[in-house]
Amino acid sequence: MSPDPLPATTLGAGVVKRSTRLSDGRELIYYDDPGTRLGPERRADARPVVERPVTAAMRRDVLSGDWITFATGRQNRVLMPSSDADPLAPQSPTNPSEVPSHYDVAVFENRSPAFGPALAAVGVDELHDETVLDRSRTSVGRCEVVCFSPEHTGSFGTQSVTRARTVIEAWADRTAALSALPGVEQVFPFENRGEAIGVTLPHPHGQIYAYPYVTPRTQTLLRSIAADGDDLMTRVLESEQAGERVVLRGEHWTAFVAFAARWPLEVQLMPHRHVPDFTALNDPERDELAPLYLRLLRGVDALYDSPTPYIAAWHQAPVGVGRDVVRMRLELTSPRRAADKLKFLAGSEAAMGAWTAEILPEVAAQRLRTAIESVPDPRELS
Known part of the structure; x- marks a missing residue:
């Protein structure tokens, strides 16, 4: 053809x-x-x-309020x-x-989605029925x-x-x-x-x-902002910029290891201006993000002799709430705590959500700064 x-x-x-x-x-x-x-x-x-495939279904955990999607077709994904x-x-x-x-x-x-392909607000009435313990919805979305x-x-x-x-x-x-x-x-x-x-x-x-729905992590953030003030994320960024955990800084973005980082490697990357999501970034912010983000990732890989596993999560404000207070940010986390060791979430972390960290954020930041300094500027290689 x-x-x-x-x-x-x-x-x-x-x-x-x-x-x-x-x-x-x-x-x-x-x-x-x-x-x-x-x-x-x-x-x-x-x-x-x-x-x-038929759109998956969600069930609500009444004890936590979390929605759990049951997408059984994902069992057959290519490995x-x-x-x-x-x-x-x-x-x-x-x-x-x-x-x-x-x-x-x-x-x-x-092809095997956790949400969608149905898009209509199916089951939305069930969402508001607080008297039902076994509440379920269709996993609409994409x-x-x-x-x-x-x-x-x-x-x-x-x-x-x-x-x-x-x-x-x-x-x-x-x-x-x-x-x-x-x-x-x-x-x-x-x-x-x-x-x-x-x-x-x-x-x-x-x-x-x-x-x-608005994800649990974002709901927690919204509660923290409600308790500590609408300018919470601005104050966090300013505090980190003045401290010793900054690993990379440009004109529009700053990357830092957070004060209370849970993971052995946990980096936040925030825009200096309040921006709710990617759509609100202007051209200079997008232009700087490309080489700066690449340099951060290549620094992460320079920490050890082999590539580092990670989750790079771009947190964005919800569609309908909190857009004037939730600033978009990257949260990059890795369970790798040494060249041949991983952090596994066992009893306390997995069951209770009570974390114990093995590496001080200040130490992690210094290691990552050194690694970033060892890699060439991506703009020189393009």
């Missing part, structure tokens, strides 16, 4: 967006680097149409495939992958996969500054689109890196979850 040109929309930094659909109806969006060598043509998905069976690589005659054509950055709806590169291996930190800037533009574009979907209350971009974290694909990629 001959490739067909797709309509294009130009985003910030010269990134070009092209949208299409996979054979089963899932949305697929290509984000082309500025100056890309790719043309406007993209191959259509010629795979046989397969029925999409560490070889390069010739990589489901995130461009399709080939022998590999009927998820992305039909070659790409720079590609985003598509997850889960998307963000492919940072067509290469089989790597991570966000192995990308060029140009490619990182393209992904940032994709995060902003998808945050805006997902926030507008019926029933979505919070949008969460993240990257899991390393088998120790539970990664099942070595392909450089992240995900975006669009939740039908």
Whole structure:
């Protein structure tokens, strides 16, 4: 089948967006680097149409108030495939992958989502029925996969500054689109890196979850802000900037190890201006974020002789509440506490949520500063 040109929309930094659909109806969006060598043509998905899974269900834990999603179809996900069976690589005659054509950055709806594909506010009346103990809802929302590169291996930190800037533009574009979907209350971009974290694909990629509720971590933050003042996050940033735990600072962003960091490696990256999510970042903030974030990630990998497993979690304000007080931030955490040791959440942490940390945040910050200083500026390599 001959490739067909797709309509294009130009985003910030010269990134070009092209949208299409996979054979089963899932949305697929290509984000082309500025100056890309790719043309406007993209191959259509010629795979046989397969029925999409039924949207999962949620059950409420009445003792905690948390919603638990039961997405049983995720049991059958691919586990560490070889390069010739990589489901995130461009399709080939022998590999009927998820992305039909070659790409720079590609985003598509997850085949085995925890939320969606249903989008309507299904079951919302049950949410307000406080008299029912066994409360359930349909897991409306959406889960998307963000492919940072067509290469089989790597991570966000192995990308060029140009490619990182393209992904940032994709995060902003998808945050805006997902926030507008019926029933979505919070949008969460993240990257899991390393088998120790539970990664099942070595392909450089992240995900975006669009939740039908405000997540527990954000609810806790909102309670803290209500108790300590609307300027809490501003004061936290100012306090950290004046202290010894800063690991990297630019004109628009500061990275630091928090005063009460739980994990052996736990870094916060905050914009200096109050910004609720990626959509509100201006061009200078996005431009600086690309090389600064890459330098942080490469510093993390320079801590040891092998790549460090981590979760890179982009916390954003909810869609409908707290947008004037919740500042977006990256929270990067790793269980690696030494070259050959991991921190496991056992009795106290896992059962009671009562943490014991083995490494002082000041020590962790000094180690990371030294590692960051040892890596070249990503802008010099692009």
